[in-house]
Amino acid sequence: MSENIQISDEEFAFARDTVKKVYDYLAARIVGQLNLKRALLLALMADGHVLLESVPGLAKTTAAKALADSISGSFSRIQCTPDLFPSDITGTMIYDQRVGEFNTIKGPVFANIVLLDEINRSNAKTQSAMLEVMEEKQVTIGSQTHKVPSDVFIVIATQNPIEQEGTYPLSEAQTDRFMIKEVIQYPTAEEEVMIMNLKEQQKSGEAALPVVSIDEIDRVQDITSKVYVDSSVKTYIARIVYATRHPETVIGKEYAEYVKMGASPRASIALIRMAKASALNSGRRYVTPDDVKKVAQCVLCHRISLSFSAIVGKIRTEDIISKILQSVQTP
Numbered sequence: 001m002s003e004n005i006q007i008s009d010e011e012f013a014f015a016r017d018t019v020k021k022v023y024d025y026l027a028a029r030i031v032g033q034l035n036l037k038r039a040l041l042l043a044l045m046a047d048g049h050v051l052l053e054s055v056p057g058l059a060k061t062t063a064a065k066a067l068a069d070s071i072s073g074s075f076s077r078i079q080c081t082p083d084l085f086p087s088d089i090t091g092t093m094i095y096d097q098r099v100g101e102f103n104t105i106k107g108p109v110f111a112n113i114v115l116l117d118e119i120n121r122s123n124a125k126t127q128s129a130m131l132e133v134m135e136e137k138q139v140t141i142g143s144q145t146h147k148v149p150s151d152v153f154i155v156i157a158t159q160n161p162i163e164q165e166g167t168y169p170l171s172e173a174q175t176d177r178f179m180i181k182e183v184i185q186y187p188t189a190e191e192e193v194m195i196m197n198l199k200e201q202q203k204s205g206e207a208a209l210p211v212v213s214i215d216e217i218d219r220v221q222d223i224t225s226k227v228y229v230d231s232s233v234k235t236y237i238a239r240i241v242y243a244t245r246h247p248e249t250v251i252g253k254e255y256a257e258y259v260k261m262g263a264s265p266r267a268s269i270a271l272i273r274m275a276k277a278s279a280l281n282s283g284r285r286y287v288t289p290d291d292v293k294k295v296a297q298c299v300l301c302h303r304i305s306l307s308f309s310a311i312v313g314k315i316r317t318e319d320i321i322s323k324i325l326q327s328v329q330t331p
Helices: 011-031 034-046 058-067 086-090 124-136 189-201 212-225 230-246 250-258 264-282 288-299 308-312 316-326
Strands: 052-053 077-081 091-096 101-106 113-119 138-141 144-147 154-159 182-183 258-263
Touching: 011 058, 011 212, 011 264, 034 052, 034 058, 034 154, 034 212, 034 264, 034 288, 058 077, 058 113, 058 154, 077 316, 086 091, 086 124, 086 138, 091 138, 101 138, 101 144, 101 212, 124 138, 144 250, 182 288, 189 308, 212 264, 230 264, 230 288, 230 316, 264 288, 288 316
Parallel strands: 052 154, 052 182, 077 113, 113 154
Antiparallel strands: 091 101, 138 144
């Protein structure tokens, strides 16, 4: 497998240095949670939206804010509630009596990094308002279409899977727009002590200084897109995604009955983009099957719907993905 000659030595060194600065920043702000820090970094490199899930208090918002703070682009935070209207996110038109015409007021979605805190507390209509902007990177206000920042635009949404009162579960169409989903786990006892120490050291109201510019991130994303993917690896990705749709042909009927719906073609695209980011982060200019395996869980876990028998049998989506990765032949 040859390296991608499109990435020069200067570009490669620049990308590696920039990525290290962002990761070091995240490591200083987030205790433990290695998978979370790596997932956020790779999603930033791959220019993809992120869905974070955990019970309350496990630093979902802190992690999203830390990623936003590491770059010098614009940032907005939207606290989702049941009474949040679509126009509260995208913007609206207000009539100005002084001049006798409507003025467009853009919403908080017009930022480089947008944090949707507790997205499952917003109603379905408001959630659907994000579909266009996440996929097309544009918003329609009235009869006019407005582009969000064209250089870097990433939506980071958080949700709590435990509390059901006053929540609106995300539809499959909405979750499919997120490149990855990361489930945050409880910290260890040692990590919890480190969290308390970190909070004591932080000064109230202390401003966070970015370590890289938005232009540098834009360039890193462009370099990441140039990482070479061999045709055999693309076929491997296609077979993995195909197995989620026709599991009986790969993992047998015993496990196939647990899968209600497989992943869409967006999963294949997300796997390639995340695998490219994984390869570059690992110091390579080409993707290996191991890169695909490393990112498969976070890319596929929210794109596979389980049947009722899986819920009864306490079968997790992660178990199905692991079985598929074990069964699909590695090139």
